[in-house]
Amino acid sequence: MVPIAYYLVLSAILFSIGVAAFLIKRNIITVFMSIELMLNAVNLAFIAFSRQWSQVTGHLQVNGQIFVFFVMVVAAAEAAVGLAIIIAVFRARNTLNVDSIDLMKL
Amino acid sequence: MHLALFIIFAGLCVAGALNLLLQRHPINSALSLIVVMSSLAVLYLLLGAEFLAAAQVIVYSGAIMVLFTFVIMLLNAGKEERTHGSKLAYIAGFPGAAALLGLLAFIFISRRSSFGQARLGEYLATTSDLSRVLFKDLLLPFEVTSVLILIAILGAVALARKEH
Amino acid sequence: METHLIPFLLINLAKVIVVVVIFLMSVAYTVLLERKLVGRIQNRWGPSRVGPFGLLQPLVDGAKLFLKEDLMPEAVYRPLYILAPIIALGCALMSISVVPFGSDIKWHGVQLFEISDTNIGLLILLGITSVGVYGIALSGWSSNNKYSLLGALRASAQVISYELALGLSLVGVVLRSGSLRLRDIVGVQATHGLLSWNFFGGFQFVAFFIYLMAAYAETNRSPFDLPEAESELTAGYHTEYSSMKFAMFFMAEYGNMITVGCVATLLFFGGWTSPFGNLLPQPHNQILISLLSIFWFVIKVFGFLFLYIWVRGTLPRFRYDQLMGFGWKFLVPVAVANIVVTSFCIGLRLPMQ
Numbered sequence: 001m002v003p004i005a006y007y008l009v010l011s012a013i014l015f016s017i018g019v020a021a022f023l024i025k026r027n028i029i030t031v032f033m034s035i036e037l038m039l040n041a042v043n044l045a046f047i048a049f050s051r052q053w054s055q056v057t058g059h060l061q062v063n064g065q066i067f068v069f070f071v072m073v074v075a076a077a078e079a080a081v082g083l084a085i086i087i088a089v090f091r092a093r094n095t096l097n098v099d100s101i102d103l104m105k106l
Numbered sequence: 107m108h109l110a111l112f113i114i115f116a117g118l119c120v121a122g123a124l125n126l127l128l129q130r131h132p133i134n135s136a137l138s139l140i141v142v143m144s145s146l147a148v149l150y151l152l153l154g155a156e157f158l159a160a161a162q163v164i165v166y167s168g169a170i171m172v173l174f175t176f177v178i179m180l181l182n183a184g185k186e187e188r189t190h191g192s193k194l195a196y197i198a199g200f201p202g203a204a205a206l207l208g209l210l211a212f213i214f215i216s217r218r219s220s221f222g223q224a225r226l227g228e229y230l231a232t233t234s235d236l237s238r239v240l241f242k243d244l245l246l247p248f249e250v251t252s253v254l255i256l257i258a259i260l261g262a263v264a265l266a267r268k269e270h
Numbered sequence: 271m272e273t274h275l276i277p278f279l280l281i282n283l284a285k286v287i288v289v290v291v292i293f294l295m296s297v298a299y300t301v302l303l304e305r306k307l308v309g310r311i312q313n314r315w316g317p318s319r320v321g322p323f324g325l326l327q328p329l330v331d332g333a334k335l336f337l338k339e340d341l342m343p344e345a346v347y348r349p350l351y352i353l354a355p356i357i358a359l360g361c362a363l364m365s366i367s368v369v370p371f372g373s374d375i376k377w378h379g380v381q382l383f384e385i386s387d388t389n390i391g392l393l394i395l396l397g398i399t400s401v402g403v404y405g406i407a408l409s410g411w412s413s414n415n416k417y418s419l420l421g422a423l424r425a426s427a428q429v430i431s432y433e434l435a436l437g438l439s440l441v442g443v444v445l446r447s448g449s450l451r452l453r454d455i456v457g458v459q460a461t462h463g464l465l466s467w468n469f470f471g472g473f474q475f476v477a478f479f480i481y482l483m484a485a486y487a488e489t490n491r492s493p494f495d496l497p498e499a500e501s502e503l504t505a506g507y508h509t510e511y512s513s514m515k516f517a518m519f520f521m522a523e524y525g526n527m528i529t530v531g532c533v534a535t536l537l538f539f540g541g542w543t544s545p546f547g548n549l550l551p552q553p554h555n556q557i558l559i560s561l562l563s564i565f566w567f568v569i570k571v572f573g574f575l576f577l578y579i580w581v582r583g584t585l586p587r588f589r590y591d592q593l594m595g596f597g598w599k600f601l602v603p604v605a606v607a608n609i610v611v612t613s614f615c616i617g618l619r620l621p622m623q
Contacts, residue, residue, distance in 0.1 A: 001108055001109065001223045001224070001225055002108050002109055002112045002152075002223065002224050003218060003221060003222075003223055003224070004221040004222055004223070004224050005214045005215060005217070005218040005221045006112065006116075007112075007149065007153065007224070008210075008214040008221070009210075009211050009214050009215065010116045010119065010120070010149075012206075012207055012210035012211050012214065013120055013123075013207060013211075014119060014120070014123050014142070015206070015207075015210070016203040016204070016206050016207035016210070017120075017123040017124060017126070017127055017203070018123070019199075019202065019203045019206060020127060020199050020200060020202075020203035021123075021126055021127045023195045023198065023199030023202070023203070024127070024195050024196060024199045024200075025127075025135075027132050027183065029132045029136075029174065029177065029178055029181075029183060030126070030132050030135045032174075033126065033132075033135055033136060033139050033174060034126065036139065036166070036170065037123060037126065037139060037142065040142065040143060040146055040166070043146070043158075043162075044146055044149060044150075047150055047153050047155050047158065048153060048224075050155070050231075051153050051154065051222075051224055051229060052221055052222055054229040055222040055228075055229070056222075060229050060230075060231060060235060062231050062235055062236050062239050063239070065155050065157075065158055065231055065236060066236065066239055066240055066244060068155075068158050069158065069161070069236070069240065070247065070251060072158075072161060072162070072165050072166070073251045073254070073255065074251070074254070075165075075166070075170065076165055076169065076170060076255070076258075077254050077255050077257075077258035078258075079170045079173055079174070080173070080258045080259065080261075080262040081258050081261045081262050081265070083173055083174070083177045083262070084261065084262040084263075084265035084266040085265055086177060086181075087177065087180070087181070087265070087266050088265050088266065090181050091268075096132075096181065096183055107275055133350070133408075133411065137350075137404075137408075140401075140404070144401070147397075156388075156389060156390050157390060157393070159390075160390045160393035160394060160396075160397055161393075163394075163397035163398075163400070163401065164393065164396055164397045164400055167397075167400070167401055168396075168397060168399075168400025168401055168403075168433075169400065169430065169433075172400070172403055172404070172407070172426060172430055173430075175404070175407055175408070175411075175426070176407070176423070176426050176427070176430075178411075179407065179410075179411045179419065179422065179423060179426075180423065232389060233389070233390065233450055234448075
């Protein structure tokens with residue numbers, strides 16, 4: 001038996017680490033990975049809330065889980081496009097450091 | 107047993123996330139993110155979301171992170187360099203993230219009594235429960251995501267193609 | 271469950287140990303089978319010196335690999351170089367844990383012929399397969415060798431691409447049985463023997479051939495063994511590995527072969543059910559039933575392994591762009607068409623609601 005609040009606190013911890021990594025990391029791929037970490041933390045919160053909602057209403061509620069499903073689909077699409085952008089940027093500027101990719105034009 | 111499993115895999119999650127933050131080499135960060143995602147799959151199972159646990163492993167650890175490692179290998183990314191821009195991020199980043207964590211944790215802990223307890227084996231969402239909602243009530247959003255995926259594929263191909 | 275934690279853990283540990291030992295033994299003898307069969311295909315004898323018919327050859331091979339010096343090249347990235355074979359072998363061993371080997375026989379409430387019976391067995395298998403690619407990708411990257419890196423890049427691109435065709439080919443089977451639990455999928459095929467197997471009665475032979483080809487690519491076996499093509503890449507991703515670490519990759523490859531054979535048997539050939547269905551009288555003795563089910567299962571998996579080795583012995587290797595084109599332009603569309611046709615058939619047969 002584990003209180004659902006623990007799952008939510010874990011999700012908060014993961015989300016904050018994701019935020020910190022997003023701000024501190026200088027490699028564009030790692031920055032992108034910290035976005036994925038934040039998405040995962042949110043997914044955990046969704047599933048915990050869906051479980052809580054099931055307990056409140058007394059029967060199974062899956063709407064929170066459906067939301068996670070859609071987040072996964074969007075994350076997959078995002079990863080495909082994002083990584084393609086990273087490859088394009090690397091071809092143009094030959095670096096992965098976000099501080100040297102700060103110009104809008106080449 | 108539930109508590110023991112929760113502690114083990116929550117610990118793995120936090121350790122993996124911290125490792126992502128501390129490692130300098132992107133491939134180490136990617137591997138620690140895989141650890142986080144796989145342990146999250148176990149936590150989903152503990153919460154009774156069995157289809158999502160499998161989908162988490164297949165989609166996140168098996169597809170998205172493979173793409174990440176593939177790109178890291180392809181671009182031969184080395185250790186990240188420290189540049190002047192990162193100093194401001196240090197000053198703003200850590201306190202900001204810590205404040206966010208403090209706020210969220212405070213809310214969750216102080217309202218702990220209004221949340222229930224999760225027991226193993228209760229409210230198991232089987233694949234058919236999930237698909238009944240997905241293909242009856244939410245059919246249109248589901249179809250729209252397929253269009254989204256198609257657009258993403260086209261965009262990725264257009265972006266990554268070499269100009270002739 | 272919380273009260274019986276210790277017996278639960280002990281029973282499962284015992285099952286895991288038994289299954290892993292049998293699995294590793296069968297891996298060793300699959301290697302011998304391959305050497306023997308490829309030998310016969312090429313008009314040679316194959317290993318025949320150690321023991322009767324060379325039957326002790328796997329033990330000698332194992333001892334040789336154990337005793338060789340474990341080289342650690344200078345320029346490798348050490349943690350990942352060591353981790354990679356562990357991931358490869360670990361995934362190969364883990365995936366066998368949801369495979370049911372025999373009929374549903376319980377002894378004091380413990381399922382005898384399966385480590386764990388889950389509702390999402392098929393998805394777990396797919397998930398573990400998709401994680402297994404890290405072993406190959408990381409080994410190639412951490413070796414710091416051009417051949418290894420090229421092999422690893424080829425392998426990961428190939429595995430990701432063919433995973434799609436593999437997953438889509440299984441959808442028809444899942445539609446037919448309406449469940450992801452492997453026991454239910456076998457249960458649908460149990461009634462009329464040969465005629466109710468998904469391969470014949472379910473008209474899933476298109477799906478089976480897609481599965482077969484995707485599985486060859488997933489396990490990096492000939493004719494899709496480009497990641498370790500010796501004529502181009504020395505040995506691909508395991509060029510820099512020696513001794514025990516090389517043996518782990520080797521065992522992972524053959525372990526994956528066996529798992530793929532088990533899954534094909536379960537999904538398309540009725541698992542442990544007899545091909546004669548109810549034509550033969552059913553035995554009533556529990557021991558006889560379990561022995562028969564194991565017998566049929568092993569025979570079917572053996573047939574699949576034979577096919578694997580036969581293909582290896584006869585077909586030449588693909589070119590890389592042909593491989594990718596084949597996967598994306600042929601297998602995936604055919605798999606989608608199979609899903610459409612299968613769901614139409616099932617939809618027409620079901621009563622309108």
